Amino acid sequence: MxxxxxxxxxxxxxxxSTIGVPVSTQAALPFxxxxxxxxxxxxxxxxxxxxxxxxxxxxxxxxxxxEVPEMFRYFFGGPxxxxxxxxxxxxxxxxxxxxxxxxxxxxxxxxxxxxxxxxxxxxxxxxxxxxxxxxxxxxxxxxxxxxxxxxxxxxxxxxxxxxxxxxxxxxxxxxxxxxxxxxxxxxxxxxxxxxxxxxxxxxxxxxxxxxxxxxxxxxxxxxxxxxxxxxxxxxxxxxxxxxxxxxxxxxxxxxxxxxxxEVRRGLLGILGSNVDQGLAEAMNSEVNKGAFVSEVQPDSAAEEAGIKAGDIIVAINGKELNSFGELRAKISTMGAGAKVELTLVRKGERLSVDVVLDDATQKQVVAEQIHPALQGATLVAGTDPDGNEGILVSEVAEGSPAARIGLREEDIILAVGRQRVSSVMEFRDAIENTKGVIAMNVRRGNASLYVVIRQ
The missing domain is CATH 2.40.10.120 (Thrombin, subunit H)
Structure with a gap:
């Protein structure tokens, strides 16, 4: 099936539709x-x-x-x-x-x-x-x-x-x-x-x-x-x-x-993964669930709050976390500038930190922090000529890996595979969740094309 x-x-x-509730529990029902x-x-x-x-x-x-096949464009012209x-x-x-x-x-x-x-x-x-x-x-x-x-x-x-x-x-x-x-x-x-x-x-x-x-x-x-x-x-x-x-x-x-x-999405500025038993054993930690911090982005809200690589985030605003995905969803739906209390486990000790979230839609990011093949590019939220939100490639260093895969300044990345991206955070998440070949849909002037990263 x-x-x-x-x-x-x-x-x-x-x-x-009614719920079949035992008589002994009827008193607990508010209606x-x-x-x-x-x-x-x-x-x-x-x-x-x-x-x-x-x-x-x-x-x-x-x-x-x-897209019109090239052979038909050759015979009949047109865009x-x-x-x-x-x-x-x-x-x-x-x-x-x-x-x-x-x-x-x-x-x-x-x-x-x-x-x-x-x-x-x-x-x-x-x-x-x-x-x-x-x-x-x-x-x-x-x-x-x-x-x-x-x-x-x-x-x-x-x-x-x-x-x-x-x-x-x-x-x-x-x-x-x-x-x-x-x-x-x-x-x-x-x-x-x-x-x-x-x-x-x-x-x-x-x-x-x-x-x-x-x-x-x-x-x-x-x-x-x-x-x-x-x-x-x-x-x-x-x-x-x-x-x-x-x-x-x-x-x-x-x-x-x-x-x-619009949504002004919050940004913590970390990379990480779910905590499982294998990771807990590798880190000599008794914590078996939560969000493991593998990297803290420079000049991010997380760095300013004192979060470090190797920390395990186990609660947000006093509510227990089960996974990195849950942390990412809660952070990204909080507004830029929101104040958040995170509970961490660091080397077996439990501590709390207060974080003021960055604005994910405005934060400029050096692209190599997202993927090595993007080294040399600088990314920021932008729009294409039709007003579609995407990721603006504001700079590309000559001879860099980003230039070699085909990115150019003023390109607008609209999607990774079939997933639309309208912020740098969404772009990072889409890249992280893609296995194998990464195909980025790019708007360049009035043309639409794909830039491919082969992993």
């Missing part, structure tokens, strides 16, 4: 019907939560580029690339998180390339929505509608969510609006799934299917735990493995979008 991760492209809404047979019910909670989950309809135009535009329509869902301001959160892929966005409330009212901004790497977008007697979901502290907590997914699977499914939290801090650029997912067995994307994952108090974003299963069907963006991560991102119109 071919299993694959798939983005959930339709979305919204809420089918009622409970004491009448008659005393059957536990989610209905009271859902009556409060459902109006905050909305349906999103989008219309727009998708542009695709296709090396041709573009095609085609209209599209889509459905999705979102969650109202601020009733007064009219803020609606959804997945970035739900509203990607949308020219018109219409938000439909559970009571049938419709509003034209404005896209305030989006972050493709974390798959979060913030919309605004004109406030008019709206209902918002309160946010849970997703750092306090535990494996085994009951949760309810509200969405629009296969276009079936107002559908509810229930389950538990199956795992926390899931990363390394290659679903997106930044991964720190809540895993749940609540049934999530195509169309739940952008919907709400709530706890039994009716608080927003996460935004449903992806599923794992054959042909995009539910097999009891779904993923949601934690509410805390989402909130960090939308606060930046609301203030700046």
């Amino acid at each position: 071919n299993k694959s991760f798939r983005k959930l492209v339709l979305v919204t809404g809420v089918v009622a 409970f019907n004491d009448s008659k047979k005393e059957v536990p019910s989610l209905a009271p909670m859902l009556e409060e939560a459902m109006p905050a989950v909305v349906s999103i309809a989008v219309e727009g135009t998708q542009t695709s580029r296709q 090396p690339e041709q573009t095609r535009e085609r209209p599209f329509r889509g459905l999705g869902s979102g969650v109202i998180i601020d009733a007064e301001k009219g803020f609606v959160v959804t997945n970035a892929h739900v509203v990607d390339n949308a020219d018109e966005i219409t938000v439909k409330l559970a009571d049938g009212r419709e509003f034209s929505a404005k896209k305030l901004g989006a972050d493709e790497q974390s798959d979060v977008a913030l919309l605004k509608i004109e406030p008019d007697d709206l209902t918002a979901l309160p946010l849970a502290d997703s750092d306090e969510v535990r494996v085994g907590d009951f949760v309810v997914a509200i969405g629009n699977p296969f276009g079936l609006s107002q559908t509810v499914t229930s389950g538990i939290v199956s795992a926390m801090g899931r990363s390394g799934l290659n679903i997106g650029g930044i991964e720190d997912f809540i895993q749940t067995d609540a049934a999530i299917n195509r169309g739940n994307s952008g919907g709400a994952l709530v706890n039994l108090h009716g608080e927003l735990v996460g935004i449903n974003t992806a599923i794992f299963g054959p042909n995009g069907g539910n097999v009891g493995i779904g993923f949601a963006i934690p509410a805390n991560m989402m909130n960090n991102l939308v606060e930046q979008i609301a203030e700046f119109g």
Whole structure:
């Protein structure tokens, strides 16, 4: 059976499903019907939560580029690339998180390339929505509608969510609006799934299917735990493995979008890996999980805070870390300038350091710190002539390895393989996660080409 991760492209809404809870635990449920047979019910909670989950309809135009083979260009002339535009329509869902301001959160892929966005409330009212901004790497977008007697979901502290907590997914699977499914939290801090650029997912067995994307994952108090974003299963069907963006991560991102119109990603300035038993034994450490620091970048926030190579980061702001991927996701979704407390283990001793994060979108980096083949190049965030965000090659030393692989000054690196990159940090992560040949999609003037690094 071919299993694959798939983005959930339709979305919204809420089918009622109850959790079979033993009688002995009924008293612990915050929403409970004491009448008659005393059957536990989610209905009271859902009556409060459902109006905050909305349906999103989008219309727009998708542009695709296709390279024209050289032999046809020779015979018929014309540019090396041709573009095609085609209209599209889509459905999705979102969650109202601020009733007064009219803020609606959804997945970035739900509203990607949308020219018109219409938000439909559970009571049938419709509003034209404005896209305030989006972050493709974390798959979060913030919309605004004109406030008019709206209902918002309160946010849970997703750092306090535990494996085994009951949760309810509200969405629009296969276009079936107002559908509810229930389950538990199956795992926390899931990363390394290659679903997106930044991964720190809540895993749940609540049934999530195509169309739940952008919907709400709530706890039994009716608080927003996460935004449903992806599923794992054959042909995009539910097999009891779904993923949601934690509410805390989402909130960090939308606060930046609301203030700046974009995400100003934080940067710690370290390279590293997960801690496992083999690494722990090699470092003579009793710590078997966390983020191992293999290198501290010069003039970085980490260096200024006193972090050293060989340190193991075991907690962030007092919350235990399970992996380097979890640390990277939490740091990158915090805003530039954010103050963070990191707990380290160094030579068996536990200590805490305070870090003020750099701005990953503005930080200029000597490229050899990312890959030896890039030595001689200097990189900084930039945009191509069409306004697409990427990595600007601001300098290339003559005769350097970067020059020999074909990079030139003013090149804009747009992607590594098929993964789009819009910041130096995203570029570094994409390079680190690529095995074998690295193919960088480069915009040079009006031409698109690939620069290849053979490892």
